[in-house]
Amino acid sequence: MADRIVIVGGAIMGSSLAWWLTELGHPASAITVVERDPSYAASGTAFTNSCIRQQFGNPLNVAISRFGVDFIKTFQSRMDDPRVAPIHFHPFGYLYLAGNAAEADRLTRAHAVQIAAGSATRLMTPGEMAAKWPFYDLDGIVLGSHGTEDEGYFDGTTMFDWWRRIAQGRGVTYLADEVTEIDTIGGRIRGVTLASGAVLGADIVVNVAGTRGAQVARMAGLDLPVEARKRYTWIFEAARPLEKDLPLTIDPSGVHVRTDGATYMAGATPDVDPAVDPEDFAGDWAMWEDKVWPALATRIPAFEEIRVKQSWVGHYDLNVFDRNAIVGHHSDLPGFFVLNGFSGHGLQQSPALGRGLAERIVHGRYVSLDLAPFGPDRIAAGVPFPEDAVI
Numbered sequence: 001m002a003d004r005i006v007i008v009g010g011a012i013m014g015s016s017l018a019w020w021l022t023e024l025g026h027p028a029s030a031i032t033v034v035e036r037d038p039s040y041a042a043s044g045t046a047f048t049n050s051c052i053r054q055q056f057g058n059p060l061n062v063a064i065s066r067f068g069v070d071f072i073k074t075f076q077s078r079m080d081d082p083r084v085a086p087i088h089f090h091p092f093g094y095l096y097l098a099g100n101a102a103e104a105d106r107l108t109r110a111h112a113v114q115i116a117a118g119s120a121t122r123l124m125t126p127g128e129m130a131a132k133w134p135f136y137d138l139d140g141i142v143l144g145s146h147g148t149e150d151e152g153y154f155d156g157t158t159m160f161d162w163w164r165r166i167a168q169g170r171g172v173t174y175l176a177d178e179v180t181e182i183d184t185i186g187g188r189i190r191g192v193t194l195a196s197g198a199v200l201g202a203d204i205v206v207n208v209a210g211t212r213g214a215q216v217a218r219m220a221g222l223d224l225p226v227e228a229r230k231r232y233t234w235i236f237e238a239a240r241p242l243e244k245d246l247p248l249t250i251d252p253s254g255v256h257v258r259t260d261g262a263t264y265m266a267g268a269t270p271d272v273d274p275a276v277d278p279e280d281f282a283g284d285w286a287m288w289e290d291k292v293w294p295a296l297a298t299r300i301p302a303f304e305e306i307r308v309k310q311s312w313v314g315h316y317d318l319n320v321f322d323r324n325a326i327v328g329h330h331s332d333l334p335g336f337f338v339l340n341g342f343s344g345h346g347l348q349q350s351p352a353l354g355r356g357l358a359e360r361i362v363h364g365r366y367v368s369l370d371l372a373p374f375g376p377d378r379i380a381a382g383v384p385f386p387e388d389a390v391i
């Protein structure tokens with residue numbers, strides 16, 4: 001008999017996993033996705049900026065993005081469903097700006113990793129950048145790194161929606177309920193108990209609970225170094241719009257900004273960045289006034305005159321151990337799997353990580369891409385598998 005699988009959390013990563021499991025032949029009737037809030041209103045997926053980049057420092061993350069971009073571009077044929085249209089992709093590229101020699105050195109080392117993996121990243125002098133994008137003030141900038149292909153915005157919401165709808169159409173059950181207990185017997189998974197009081201038997205439970213990943217792990221008596229951290233987004237229009245697309249520019253100040261249709265989208269990591277309640281959505285207008293807008297106007301003088309149209313607060317599920325995904329089987333509890341801790345790059349990783357964990361569950365091993373370095377056991381062992389290019 002096929003393993004009965006409960007997926008805790010049905011947003012983009014849980015739905016990618018559900019779809020991939022069915023794609024690899026796991027019986028859909030043996031898969032249940034439990035989602036506490038089917039509106040997904042407080043999920044990381046709802047507040048994402050929905051971009052994909054090749055510019056990581058860790059080769060495995062570059063390989064994951066290589067597959068991610070291929071998946072996005074071939075989404076329609078992969079879904080094999082006449083209702084599915086191509087996923088919109090707007091490749092404006094990311095532009096990392098280095099303000100000192102140490103940062104330039106990091107970009108140069110990451111560039112070598114990216115080129116080796118087949119990405120089209122280009123290191124640029126300030127003169128080359130000024131010629132291509134005359135709107136920048138590059139005072140104090142020593143080097144730039146631009147993704148000339150396969151980086152930009154993609155419509156992750158539509159991808160998520162189709163994964164969920166097609167998985168459901170194939171027979172996967174989505175339950176609107178909350179997992180409140182993880183049940184074990186003889187030191188292995190037996191199932192879950194839900195807020196409604198229902199009990200589901202399961203051989204495998206997968207923790208895909210986003211910012212609540214540590215809370216769900218604790219139900220199994222396990223620690224997961226994942227915290228909800230606020231991330232702010234502002235949409236603004238400029239009195240003098242730029243004459244061409246603004247790459248997703250990562251300024252040394254930590255502020256990032258990009259083209260967003262006829263408007264622009266900016267974001268930043270707060271200087272003080274505590275763990276917060278996943279339901280805490282209070283904004284921070286002072287951060288816009290004191291940090292973000294001044295940084296924007298310094299780097300792009302045309303942004304002296306701008307008007308904020310919309311802003312929101314979302315949460316990263318930040319892996320505070322090494323800022324990289326935590327994926328795989330937890331050897332302290334047979335049957336318990338983790339798919340969590342994406343630290344701000346989970347949307348673009350959802351095709352590869354959903355596929356990888358589905359392979360691990362269905363075939364007992366990784367087939368396409370070896371995700372073993374992301375295994376949860378690295379945390380107990382104290383051996384980081386870091387990603388330093390976290391935005």
Ligand SMILES: Cc1cc2nc3c(=O)[nH]c(=O)nc-3n(C[C@H](O)[C@H](O)[C@H](O)COP(=O)(O)OP(=O)(O)OC[C@H]3O[C@@H](n4cnc5c(N)ncnc54)[C@H](O)[C@@H]3O)c2cc1C
Pocket residue numbers: 008009010011012013014034035036037040042043044045046047048049050051052177178179180208209210211212216231232233313314315316317339340342343344345346347348349
């Ligand atoms: C402002 C912002 C910008 C971002 N920009 C990008 C970007 O440009 N590119 C990129 O790749 N990534 C980006 N990300 C990150 C990306 O959005 C997330 O990594 C991704 O959406 C995580 O998806 P998830 O399904 O793992 O978690 P979530 O979307 O957080 O979903 C987890 C789900 O689990 C459910 N759940 C939790 N506990 C339980 C329980 N006990 N029982 C049942 N259900 C439960 C929740 O209700 C939720 O729906 C951004 C994130 C933010 C906040």
